[in-house]
Amino acid sequence: MIHNTDIPHRLDRLPWSRFHWLVVVALGITWILDGLEVTLAGSLAGALKDSPTLRFTDADIGDMGSAYILGAVIGALLFGWLTDRWGRKKLFYITLAVYAVSTLASAFAWDYWSFAAFRFLTGAGIGGEYAAINSAIQELIPARYRGRTDLAINGSFWVGAALGALGAVVLLAPGFLGPDVGWRMAFGIGGALALLIIFLRTFLPESPRWLMVKGRIGEAEAIVEGIEGRVRESTGRPLAPVEGTGLTLDLRRDTSMVAVARVLFTRYKRRSFLGLSLMIAQAFFYNAIFFTNVLILTKFYGVPNSDVGWYVLPFALGNFTGPLLLGPLFDTWGRKPMIAATYALSGVLLFGTGWLFLHGMLTATTQTVAWSVIFFVASAAASSAYLTVSESFPLEARATAISLFYALGTLLGGVAAPWFFGRLIETGDRGQIMMGYSVAAALMVIAAGIELWIGVRAERRPLESVATPLCSVAPAE
16 A cells, blocks of 8 residues: 655645644643642652651652652553554543543552552653653654754743742641641642643644554545644745655555564664663653752751742743753754753763762752752753654654653663662762762763764754654665
C-alpha cells in the first residue's frame, strides 16, 4: 500500500497563528498543573513531617520523591508505547485522568505506604504525559518554531511551581488550618483542577503526521485542511504555496517493536547514546536539588515551614524565564552550541554554589538567589534533553523513544537522586552534601562534551529530514 502525501510540508510552511497559541496553552497547562502539584509536595515537606498522621522523617521525604519518579518511569514506558499505538490524543485523556485521580487520592493518604502508592500513581500519569505532549509539539508546530515552543511548554512547569509555592504559603499559614488539613487540601485542589483541564484537551486535534503513517490519509488530510482554515482566518492572509517534494510511504513496511528497537539501537545508536546521556545528567541534577531544596532551607538555614513557599517563588521564576528567553536561540544559534553551553554552565554554577555552601558563605536568601541563577540556565538545558529525544527519531518510534529515554534517564539519574540527597542532608554534614553537588555538576559537564561530540543539528529542519519515517520509501538520512 503506497501513499504520496505533502502533509509535513503543509504543516511546516504555516505562519504562527492563534491555532499554535492554543496548542501551546492546551499542552502547557498540564505542565503548569504538574509544577503546582510537585511544588506543593516539595513545599509541604515540613507539613508532612509535622503531620500527626504521617510523621515523616527527612529520609521519608526523599523516599516520596523517589516513589513519584519511579512511577513516572513506569508510566512513561507503558503510556509511551500506547501513544505510538493508539495515537496522541487518546493518551492525552488517559494520562491526565490517571494523574488527576491519583493526586486527589494523595489528599486521603493515611500512612507511609498509602502516600507512597498515590505518589507513584501520580508520577505514572505525568510520565505518560511526557511522551504524548512532546510528540504532539514536534508534530503540530512548524519546524522553524519547534525549539522555542518545546522549551517554553516544558518550562511552563514552573508557572505551576510558583502557584504551588503561593498555595503552600496560604495553606500552611500558622493558625489557618490544622496540621493534618493544609497538606490534604493542597493535594485535593491540585487534583480537582487537573480534572477540569481534561475538557480543554478537546480542542487539540490528533496528529496528522501520526495518522499519515497509520495509513489514515483521509483523516489526516481533513485535519490539516481544518488547521489551514484556522490559520487563514487568524492571520487574514492567504497561505504560502507548498514547497518541497512530497513524502512517499509504503505502509507494508515493518514498524513493529522489533523494528523500532533496531532503529533506536542500530541505525541511530549514536543518537540513542546522546539522548540517554542528556537525560541521565539533567534528571540527577534536577531531582537532586528540587526534591530536597526545602530540607536545605529548613535544616541549615532555619526557615519555618510556613515561609518555605516564599523561597520557592524566585526559584520557579528562574526556571520559567530561562527556557522562555533562551529558547529562540535554540532555533537560531542552533541546538548543538546551545545545549552544550547550557549543560556546561549549569554544572559550573552548581559546583561554585556548592563550594560557597560548604564554607558557610550563604544565607537562605543568597542560597535561593544562587539556585535561581543556576536553574535559569539548567531549566533550558533540561528541556532541551526532551527536545533532542523527541525530534531525533522516526515518527513511528517518537513517543516510544521519548518514554524509553526519559524512563532510563530518570531511573538511572532521577530515582536515586532524592533518596541519595535525602540521606546526605540527614547527616547534617555540609561536606557530604557538597559531594553530592559535585557529582551532579560533573554529570552535566560530561553531557555537554557528549553533545559537542555527536549532537544533532535539527534546528529549522522538517522532522522527516532529521529522521526519515520507517515506512518512507526514501532512504534514511
